[in-house]
Amino acid sequence: MSALIRLEHLTRDFDVSKPWLNRVIERLPKATLRAVADVSLEVEENSVYALVGESGSGKSTIGRIIAGLVPASDGVVEIDGVDIVSGDAARIAEVRRELQMIFQDPYASLNPRWKVRDIIAEPVAVRGGDVSGLAERLLEQVGLSAADAGKFPHEFSGGQRQRICIARALASNPKIIICDEPTSALDVSVQSQVLNLMSDLREEMGLTYLFISHDLTVVQHMADRIGVLYLGALVEEAPRDRLFAAPKHPYTQMLFDAAPRMDAFGREVDPPKGEIPDAINPPPGCPYHPRCPLATERCRSEVPQPRMIGETRVRCHHAE
Amino acid sequence: MSDHQAEIETRRTPGRLARAWDSDLAYSFRHAPVAMVSAAVVLILVLSALLAPWIAPYDPFDPGSLNLMNGFTPPGQPNAFTQETFVLGTDDQGRDVFSTILFGMRISLFVGFSAVLLAMVIGVVLGLLAGYLGGWVESVIMRVADIQLTFPAILVAMLIFGIAKGITPPAYRDQMAIWVLILAIGLSDWVQFARVVRGATLVEKSRDYVQAARLVGRRPFSIMIRHILPNVLNPVLVIATISLALAIIAEATLSFLGVGAPPTKPSLGTLIRIGQGFMFSGEWWILLFPALTLLALALSINLLGDWLRDALNPRLR
Numbered sequence: 001m002s003a004l005i006r007l008e009h010l011t012r013d014f015d016v017s018k019p020w021l022n023r024v025i026e027r028l029p030k031a032t033l034r035a036v037a038d039v040s041l042e043v044e045e046n047s048v049y050a051l052v053g054e055s056g057s058g059k060s061t062i063g064r065i066i067a068g069l070v071p072a073s074d075g076v077v078e079i080d081g082v083d084i085v086s087g088d089a090a091r092i093a094e095v096r097r098e099l100q101m102i103f104q105d106p107y108a109s110l111n112p113r114w115k116v117r118d119i120i121a122e123p124v125a126v127r128g129g130d131v132s133g134l135a136e137r138l139l140e141q142v143g144l145s146a147a148d149a150g151k152f153p154h155e156f157s158g159g160q161r162q163r164i165c166i167a168r169a170l171a172s173n174p175k176i177i178i179c180d181e182p183t184s185a186l187d188v189s190v191q192s193q194v195l196n197l198m199s200d201l202r203e204e205m206g207l208t209y210l211f212i213s214h215d216l217t218v219v220q221h222m223a224d225r226i227g228v229l230y231l232g233a234l235v236e237e238a239p240r241d242r243l244f245a246a247p248k249h250p251y252t253q254m255l256f257d258a259a260p261r262m263d264a265f266g267r268e269v270d271p272p273k274g275e276i277p278d279a280i281n282p283p284p285g286c287p288y289h290p291r292c293p294l295a296t297e298r299c300r301s302e303v304p305q306p307r308m309i310g311e312t313r314v315r316c317h318h319a320e
Numbered sequence: 321m322s323d324h325q326a327e328i329e330t331r332r333t334p335g336r337l338a339r340a341w342d343s344d345l346a347y348s349f350r351h352a353p354v355a356m357v358s359a360a361v362v363l364i365l366v367l368s369a370l371l372a373p374w375i376a377p378y379d380p381f382d383p384g385s386l387n388l389m390n391g392f393t394p395p396g397q398p399n400a401f402t403q404e405t406f407v408l409g410t411d412d413q414g415r416d417v418f419s420t421i422l423f424g425m426r427i428s429l430f431v432g433f434s435a436v437l438l439a440m441v442i443g444v445v446l447g448l449l450a451g452y453l454g455g456w457v458e459s460v461i462m463r464v465a466d467i468q469l470t471f472p473a474i475l476v477a478m479l480i481f482g483i484a485k486g487i488t489p490p491a492y493r494d495q496m497a498i499w500v501l502i503l504a505i506g507l508s509d510w511v512q513f514a515r516v517v518r519g520a521t522l523v524e525k526s527r528d529y530v531q532a533a534r535l536v537g538r539r540p541f542s543i544m545i546r547h548i549l550p551n552v553l554n555p556v557l558v559i560a561t562i563s564l565a566l567a568i569i570a571e572a573t574l575s576f577l578g579v580g581a582p583p584t585k586p587s588l589g590t591l592i593r594i595g596q597g598f599m600f601s602g603e604w605w606i607l608l609f610p611a612l613t614l615l616a617l618a619l620s621i622n623l624l625g626d627w628l629r630d631a632l633n634p635r636l637r
Contacts, residue, residue, distance in 0.1 A: 064531075067535055068535070069531055069534055069535060093537065096535075096537065097537075099535075100535070100536075101531070101532065101535050103528035103531065103532065104528070105528060108527040108528045108529065109527070109528035109529050109531075109532055110529055111529040111533075111547055111550075111551070112551065113550040113551055114547075119529075122532075122533065122536060122538075123535075123536040126533075126536050126537055126538050126542075127536070127537065165532075168532065172536065
């Protein structure tokens, strides 16, 4: 087993300043939003790594940086040993072929003016490959019919569209698929079908998934290893069973407490305290301290560095 | 209409649109009496303009066939000297008004279509570039557009017309007038296309199908043409229709002011200019009939454009 994706101190800042003229007139400084803050992680070949976190925690941005859709501001991103931030362009292009993506909204990720055949074959067609019969074969592989190739996306339901997206992702025979909340736009009944399809395909084709989600039940079902993001920082990372059995970071504990559970129907839950802070003006010290029950003076001033507790890597002064 | 339809068909790349979409539009058309009447009027006018050489009783461009004695014949009445009768009368030089209208409409429509086509190509290309590339490309294009919008389009057209006329040799001026007119109106009208296409491009660009195309290494220009362009054509179609009416009116205005189509190749605007000289001396038909034709043409194209805008807007359905 080797690391197929390796992130080291990955950081991404977005410029959220007002236009130049407004800044001059209103005497505002440049404003940046740190969407990803010093994230290091490794995704093993043939495994499923899940990134979880609230909206705005930077999980999609990490996915897009790895996919090469958003440039990194700082840090190292390695795919299959190739540095895609500062590496050789030809090798980056090569390694990018091994990477595909499934998007959240199956209604926006298929061009409404294209036939399904062309959509699915696009990754191969762009690179001048042979596409005859490709779409038909993939459609059957994802549980649709070969005859659907001649249809347009609007003729399909959300779940079917997500299957088309999966077929497209498989077309170029990738090693890695980044799944950006692939089921959060689907009905619960359809979710499990799509997830099972993805699990089956992973086993058949030896795929590696980077699975981005906010849904803990989905993550528990899919992931081998889980990273918890808070305000762009990876606050806790552990193998799935470890994390679910013994969450170390107070934020992870709060997430688990807040998640709805079928086996504890009707239980009283303390609602999560506070809101995710403004990422443009993040709190000093540990980003979680304004909401944390364990917070002390140290948390307010000193940013916690990752440390290992057993198999768990956690960024907290108080976790044990 | 037939020209316009053909232009629409090729732009939408046939077969890519679901049949259901077409029938939606057809259904909406069948339930819009105003649109049907407008379409009929446009169709009749365009056909008669196209077929002018065959249906016009006289050739107003052939000086040899003109008889000055026929000048100022009132509509439907025999001429006092030659006893010839003209349906819509004759002008000062004895030209049959009906024939000049048919031939004038040819020029008006040709200039209108060509100018809109030019404006559309420029506007769509610049709008796509501005919306997709963003950054300084967008700033430059949109600021130029903003500046141009602060001047009335007709002023811009006159400016371009004046410059173009200044640099063409006098011998070719009459010949070139039509092309200069097309250039002037086309260049004064691209802004609306660019603005709408830029807006629509920004929306499409943020959609994940564009990200998926970027992911597999499709080049920006290929994404713009293959992915975004087909998805921004609906509003372009609406603006093109309404612009056509405006372009025809702009051409008429320029010609009326004497800077457009020359009297040897009169458009509807030139005819109106000729006619207004006789308005108060009793020869009303020389002005009235070309003016009515222009009104009918511009109005029905405009109404058709209004219907198209509503029919293609999913939020109004």
